[in-house]
Structures are given as structure tokens and as C-alpha cells.
Amino acid sequence: MPAETGSDVEPIGLAVIGAGYWGPNLVRNAQATPGLRLEYLCDLDAERAHHVLGGYSTVRVSSSLDEVLADPAVQAVAIATPAATHLPVAMAALEAGKHVLVEKPLAATFSDGRKLVEAAESRGLTLMLDHTFCYTPAVQHLRELVRSGELGSIQYLDSVRINLGLVQPDVDVLWDLAPHDLSIFDAILPDDVRVVEVAAHGSDPIGAGRACVAHLTLRLSDGVMAHVHVNWLSPTKIRTMVIGGSSKTVVWDDLNIVQRLSVHDRGVERTDAVDLGAEARKQAIVSYRTGDTVAPALPEREALRAVMAEFSASISEKRAPLTDGRSGLRVLATLEAASESLANGGSFVAVQAQEAVA
Incomplete structure (x- = not known):
């Protein structure tokens, strides 16, 4: 996991923007992070912000973003406002010289997201996404397993994220749930492996006006195929990911608090029939390897605390x-390609040119 900032370093002054659903979580974890000093909670509803902080907090409340960004005590902001506001709020913060942590998605469109990336890079500022799952002990261990080569060469990735969820009024199930899986893939795969094509299939069985059930197929730059299933309508909650390698396969069951990860030394191996005739050599001899299953011991810690650190x-x-x-x-480039594929009957669509997002 990323190391926390040392206590001998002057804490970074932080303002949390937004006191709604996610804002209180940012406030709590910011106050528990030694490298940060929470200066403001900013919300248009000042009463709601005061309620989040409680009666004894020394953190200031403001309903004015301009006031917060003008204060030199604030070096960074954490944004927990609706996705449609991410561009103007984050851009205002970057233009004021503040580092930015923002909820997913980065912006409503790829072009808007690129504006934020370019603004941060041109000013030498940190722009970070709150892709919280990437900071869980399980995903950190998955990243180590994949990148260390312990699994061998990756052969496939399958993810299922289904539950009886809230049907969103402004986005379909792909934009609501799939960013979690796409950000995890991005974090654990080698830096030179990218999504190059996407095919999306979805349905709206309840007449919500948007896809409530969807399947996403991803072609990666190394030839591997990945799959994501998301669903708002399942009465059973499932959060699993299977990553198959040539040496080992790992299964992540996020709802199994006793054994979140299982590493299986089992698989299928193929050898050529070199001692047989030409026709026989065209056929593969398939053997099944059965070995041990190991459940790595993982610490239990709040992922958002690691995000703040x-x-x-x-x-x-x-x-x-x-x-x-x-x-x-x-992630935005992949989601936009998925939306285009969904509109075109599920055909594969190329993801935005990789040189634009590398």
C-alpha cells in the first residue's frame, strides 16, 4: 500500500467540497490522515455541512467555493459533488492552484476529462481519482500477484458485480457500476496493457429507459479478453472477480470476509504430441493440473483511509x-466506447486512441 506522509511533514490544508452522501466519509478519513489538515467543508447547504461536522468541530463551513479556493490555507480539495459538476468545480480548483481528489467518474465525458488532466499537468498539480476499490487490501494483493508474475501469463479476467441496486436517474448500469471493475483492471494489469476494443450488450426489462443489466467484453492490447457483468436487478448481491493465469488462478469474493482471496494452483495445460505422426501432432494433449489452494492473510482496513494517505x-x-x-x-474512454457499442447493437468499438490517454 502507498505509505502515509510522515508526521514531521507539515500537513496539507484540505477542503472537502460537498456534504452529501460521500462527503462525510471524506471528512472522517481526512481528519484521521496525519498528512492532511481539514480546513473547510463546503456545501451550498451550510446547515447540512454543520450537521456533518457536529457542534464541536473547528473545521470551517462555507457555502462559497470561491471563498474556499481563495484561502491560501487550502492547498488541496476533495470533491464529492454530482458528476455533472466535476468539470467546473475541479477546473476552478486547478486554476486556483489546488491539488484535486475527485469522485468517479472524472467527468461526464472523455473530452471534459482530458481538459482536467491537461490543466493539472500544465500546472504541475496532482489530479487523483477516488477509485476506492483499488486501495482495498484485496486489490493491492491482486496487483502484486499479477505484476510479480506469480499467476504466470494472464489468460482471462471475469468480473461480476450484481445486486438489487438503485436505478440511477441519469446513467445506465454500465456507467454506474462498471467503473469499479474497469479501474481495478487498470490498476492491477501491467502498465503497457490497455483496453483496445469494447463490446457491450444490455437490456431494460423494467422499462426504466436505460440499460439495467449489461455485459461488457474487453479486448486488451496483449490479446487477452476480459468480461464484466453488471446488474441492478439481482436479488442476490455478488461481487466476484476471477483472474486466470497460465500458472495459477485467483478468485476474489469481496463479500466473503473470512476468505476474500483464493489462489488456486489448478489449471489446464497443453502439450504437443511430438512422438506421434503428423496428423496426431495436429491435436493437442490436454492435461489438468490440480494443486493447492492458498488463502492469503489480508489486513482489514478502510480503503478510503488509504485513498487519503x-x-x-x-x-x-x-x-x-x-x-x-x-x-x-x-476508464472514461472505455465507458464511452461501451455506450457506442450498446447503441450499435453490441459490435466491437475501438477505445479512444491510446496515445491520448497513455
């Missing part, structure tokens, strides 16, 4: 965070 450390160390603006841009 990474935000603080990336600013102090002047480096890109794990889930930087460009990772958020890659």
Missing part, C-alpha cells in the same frame, strides 16, 4: 498517485 503522499512526494487523472481518463 495516497493523495497526501503523492502531493508531498511530487509523484503521480496510483489512480491518477490519466487512469480516470482511460
